[in-house]
Amino acid sequence: MTIHAKGITVALFATCINDVMFPGTPKAVVQVLERLGCRVEFPLDQTCCGQMFTNTGYFDAAVPNVRNYVKAFTGYDYVVGPSGSCVGAVRHQHPMLAEHARDAGLGRAVDEVVARTYDLSEFLVDVLGVTDVGAYFPHRVTYHPTCHSVRVAKVGDRPYRLLQAVKGIDLVDLPAADQCCGFGGTFSVKNPDVSVAMASDKARHVMETGAEYLVTGDNACLMNIGGILHRENSGVKTIHLAEILAHTEGGDR
């Protein structure tokens, strides 16, 4: 690993669910980025990408989130979030919401900030040009490419390449990896039976791999699959990509 990010300032987009439920993930992002020589800032104005509202049909409730995002992150060259889903929502839905609000000024501001918003894996691979971030994680791990990270944010195989470069890792393929875990935001509670059927199949595939850890780039999906894994006492732990990347030899996991 070489340090080549000296002088780059990154605004961390923690995402609301990580902020409240999974603070370990944004902490891990800070650790990884600083290890690579970035300066990390956390604009305190930020809240949420608003996709829960958008995807449930409440566009008006989502618009303040768009304004807020613009307010928090305008002026930064790099906005980095540990979530393909939230980054995808910013990219794909914020322009549409600005149009819904009939606010051309907001639309222009959105275009500006959207162009500088990255999922963690994109920022590491494309901007910093690294896949080996100096991580060490001597465990059997399987990776689920979450739907929004692949199909909306389009992170491609970047997370996988980052994982492959982790020392000591035993990365095993997940069968039917491209199938949705059934989270889908409010889908998980509006269609709980279908959602659980999907999550159970995903959890079964995870257990079949014999992995100790299931990793994704989205904690919401992890919470869904993990909810089944925990209920069934599977012994499989869930972990965000950032937390594996943050772990180094001599670290405390």
Place this chain on the structure above:
Amino acid sequence: MTAQAQRRTPAPPPGTYLGMPKFQKNAKEQLANEQLRKNLRHATGTIRAKRAARVEEVPEWEELRLAGEAIKNRTLRHLDTYLVQLEDSLQKAGAKVHWARDAAEANRIVVGLVQAKGVDEVVKVKSMATQEIELNEALEEAGIAAWETDLAELIVQLGHDRPSHILVPAIHRNRSEVREIFLREMKQYGTPAPEDITDDPAELAGAARRHLREKFLRAKVAISGANFAIAETGTLVVVESEGNGRMCLTLPDTLISVVGIEKVLPTFADLEVFMRLLPRSSTGERMNPYTSMWTGVTPGDGPQDVHVVLVDNGRTNALADPQGRPALRCIRCSACLNICPVYERVGGHAYGSVYPGPIGAVLNPQLRGIGHEIDQSLPYASSLCGACFEVCPVRIPIPDILVHLRKEVADHKRGKPKLEPTAMAAAGWVLADHKHFELAERVAGLAARALPNTTFLGPLPWPASAWTRARDLPMPPPESFRKWWRTNRGEEQQ
């Protein structure tokens, strides 16, 4: 005599599509059917893999998709022009053209045409448009028997059932169920199945062939749909696999085709793109076995009395909505059904329409409006995973249209006292401003401190039970990231 005994064809199940409860409820029932889930997993898995292999072979697949999208967009933008051109071309070629605003009008036209021929039965080519308008039942009410001749449609009809898939309407049945249906029902409506028939697919197909043969040879009138209608030439196109369509389209003297107005294509050359997209996307074949094309009447060859009924039935509603309009590009390949993780688990009957799966979830609320429970629930019948868009040969952004329709439904429900709008308004307040958000964070942190040794929550009462019935829920940690940052890093960042 009871009404049942007077029927000419097997009765479908009781009830109507629009009277069906919301998707969630239907889905729950279907999920409980283990056999169904097994049949669907196997069938969709197989066809998915075939499609993927056939698409893989075409290096310019993405260009083809873009071309398909562009041709359909252009057609929809000038639909009025192309429809008038189509009418003109058809008439010049000797076909009679009828226009139908809705299902009732279309049915009235077709029933009238059949009655004018003085016959009491027709043979049918598999057609989604006629299923959509429920033509068979309209004919039945007029004392006319409509015989489905596609194998899977025959299974559905003889099984007193409804279709559950666009391409393979009996996908929910396995072969032993098919054998039972054939044994029990065929003898009541024509040539019986052999008593010693097994569930071997070849034997079942043989029984269907014999059962249908006498109907083909007897029929004076055939009814079809069309995959494409060429404005330039007045040519109709039917794409099929079994040859039953070819029989219907060539043997009877009268041919009536019921065609949705969005099926028009400007020129014959446009077909090239769709004939490459459709077979690979639908059956996973390089080319389907039978493609029939006819242009009005050819004297002395094939049907001499040719009618085309052009049906709107809600399509202009979708056309008028720029966000919903792309759904009209659909060529009914069913790739989106086969890839859909929701469809795979609940099957087609939960969607309350002949159009199930992702395309059904965006099409039905547009064609029928959102006045009924089932149509209000369909836009939510998706986890928005996006797999449907990836496989759609005409690049219909199904997830985006779903979200757009969710907004329509939410607007429709606004002002009604419901949990959801209230919860959304409350959450909207919390997330609109970081100060509100921090307050909520403190509440979450307090909850965590109240249950210090709990990391996961098990089953909880309603409404949280929707999550926790089968899934544990992690507890929020006592300290949010924001709080940690303020404590540890707040000083540095000025």
